Amino acid sequence: MTPEEFRAAAHELVDWIADFRLRVPDLPVRSEAEPGEVRTALAGPPPERPEPFAALMDDLDRVVVPGITQIQSPGYFAWFPSNAALASVLGDMASSGLGALGITWQSAPALTELEEVVTEWLRELCGLAPEWRGAIHDTASTACLVAMLAARERATGLGETRGGLQAEPAPLVVYATAQAHSSVPKAVLLAGFGRENLRLVDVDPVTYAMDPGSLRAAMAADVAAGRRPAAVVASIGTTGTTAVDPVAEIVTVAAEHGAWVHVDAAMAGSAMLLPECRHLFAGVDGADSLSWNPHKWLGTVLDTSLLYVRDVAHLTAVMSTNPSYLRSAVDGEVTQYKDWGIPLGRRFRALKLWFHLRLDGAEAIRARLRRDLDNARWLAGEVEAEPGWELLAPVTLQTVCLRHVPAELVGTDGSVTDLDALDAHTLGWVERVNASGRAFLTAALLEGRWMARVSIGAEPTERGDVEALWTLAREAVAPHR
């Protein structure tokens, strides 16, 4: 495709994208595609000859758009906010158009140095201490794995350069809670620690936050049994209930054993932009690594996950590669992001953040985050005031965990008479909301029982949309349904 052919097609595509974004609010939020439906519509022999651009645009309209759940809809309350702000989309377009290759500094100095600029901007905006240095990864899952590898290699004194984890005399142990995101046990397992060496520390029964006393006791028990504490993963804003582990106390306990502290703030990290939320992050400057995803609540288009570390020299010792064909005269003077993570090659992802922050400005982003916090508090108030409904966890951020308990399931002593029936009721009304096409939220297990999670924070979601969801939810639990 020549640049002139691209120009013609890309102008069409830009109009298509703008028009698509305008009609997102009118689309069903949850895709109603059946398993295999998209594949059947689009499969066939691989294309030998060029097809007209119009054929692809038709397929986008006909198959792809109905085949995606509309994360950018004002009625999207599922999983977590996963915004794709159009300012950041422009930056991503520039990245693809430039076609730069980030392997070494030399391959694209601007790619490296702009990543330094934007990660430094976000450090400042988050009020983090100056010693943190950041890099962009694809997701917090990868960032967590990198942190676990760094932790493993600190505990073993760079054992990877010798016999690896296989040669460690004493088992290394990692600590988290059952509320941690699924990527945390996954990272622990992939790093080779083994599930038996992952301790799920007790949480506070009301806040679901890690109990530092239990952490201390667990570490002591492991040490007594000949094992070594290697890392703690503290969550700030768990996926289930946005629980906040007490990082300051965890850092203190971990320090007694030299254990690495990784803070997973994938969704909640955006709240660091708000000074009034910084108290949730108290102690974070004492941790060893911190990850959060601008591609969630902040709104930068996927994939933009930040991993900050304080000891860059250790990280690059763990991750370094230095083959001859990647060496250059300036190696000592520049940042080589290839040595900060798993992949060698990187896209020019910094452009997404650069465009997003410069075109929207931090002030407007903060105002949007505050709007979402306010909407969550409003909904929490409504739920608390409504008979038959209950809030299941403190509303610390923008997620509201709730349940409706039908009167017929309440016994004379006020307790629920049939928990399985309650689960079925919860799954039923959540499904009715989702099937309406007007809103989409997630059911999740909390302490073994289903709840509804309303995660507020899609870019276009205003108070009216939250009110509409609340109406929809109350209709969905009505007995005549």
Added chain:
Amino acid sequence: MTPEEFRAAAHELVDWIADFRLRVPDLPVRSEAEPGEVRTALAGPPPERPEPFAALMDDLDRVVVPGITQIQSPGYFAWFPSNAALASVLGDMASSGLGALGITWQSAPALTELEEVVTEWLRELCGLAPEWRGAIHDTASTACLVAMLAARERATGLGETRGGLQAEPAPLVVYATAQAHSSVPKAVLLAGFGRENLRLVDVDPVTYAMDPGSLRAAMAADVAAGRRPAAVVASIGTTGTTAVDPVAEIVTVAAEHGAWVHVDAAMAGSAMLLPECRHLFAGVDGADSLSWNPHKWLGTVLDTSLLYVRDVAHLTAVMSTNPSYLRSAVDGEVTQYKDWGIPLGRRFRALKLWFHLRLDGAEAIRARLRRDLDNARWLAGEVEAEPGWELLAPVTLQTVCLRHVPAELVGTDGSVTDLDALDAHTLGWVERVNASGRAFLTAALLEGRWMARVSIGAEPTERGDVEALWTLAREAVAPHR
């Protein structure tokens, strides 16, 4: 940013990208930015207020474009081809514009099923057996790590679910050659095997391909010493010289020990589209995993790395996560790519491949690959015919490894009298070529001595551009320089 503001800015950006691509041939190939230059130009306090789009476009022109090495230039012969075909850029624009979130099938059925369609198309185009199933990762480094984790967990019988690698009684060993890409030892180390358990198997002194006899002997020695062969990484098209390890024989040897065979064909995988090159891949259908990067020679914009496996059930057992908030009614019927690799969330990367293949067509892509092979053979012929120049490795694909030996460094018996002086000469003339701004190639070590690598395959590189490089190289070694 509203859709209408996006529309206006994006139309400008599209023209900018098209104009940029038109002027790439006139830009210096290697960025001449000094360390810190871009950072200094773009640093400052984080932006509080929105800036005008024009300010960003000015910075793109003024700082970013001179700050990237022009991988898309006809004079680009460094590292490996890293094309960003404009048809695939359109697909990437569509991906960012849609703002879909790939976490589970439900979050974007089309994202999952289109990934199945395009990975199946490429399987067919590559002539791979039907049992291979593919997924898109960011880079081959990540794909190789995933393969090493799968290998580790096969050797341990899913030891991650118990004590992990720490609990294995006998050390597990991985085999590759010193010619393997730097991401191979990195993956072995990150997977926890340890450098002492990575065997660098001897290579053929002429072809630099792994010697299967040496592999067999190394495995036997390890078994005799109480260690267990866990995996072999075979390279098809090494980075240095595009050496081709004999996969069929390696598969046979590995099978004797139940070791996993991962085939790294990151750059060369594109050659599978050419039936006349398939002989290089003989035996690949007996391997366990195979990775190659459409974002290299094939031309799909970064990041598009394919990892094919034959035993999907094992891979997903290693990588699986299944928290309540990600469950849905269709789980058993659909592909959950979250369980095929490290990240949970994925971009709609399949669109890049889908647009690329449909808009350009396989026929045109094959013609381009054949053009590059032909250009490499032409250059190899010129080098062989020119006094003072030598070819250092068989030209199997599109990479030509060469050296110029000045007459004053040749002794009476025909051998080189001063190898350090030869190294200095090689680095000197390569730097003169690169400093010209008209071409860019890589010096690399081969058996401890520097050579020049001419990696042909940028999308716009025609015979005339290779001729110009060859003229430039001969001028650069002239004694008056």
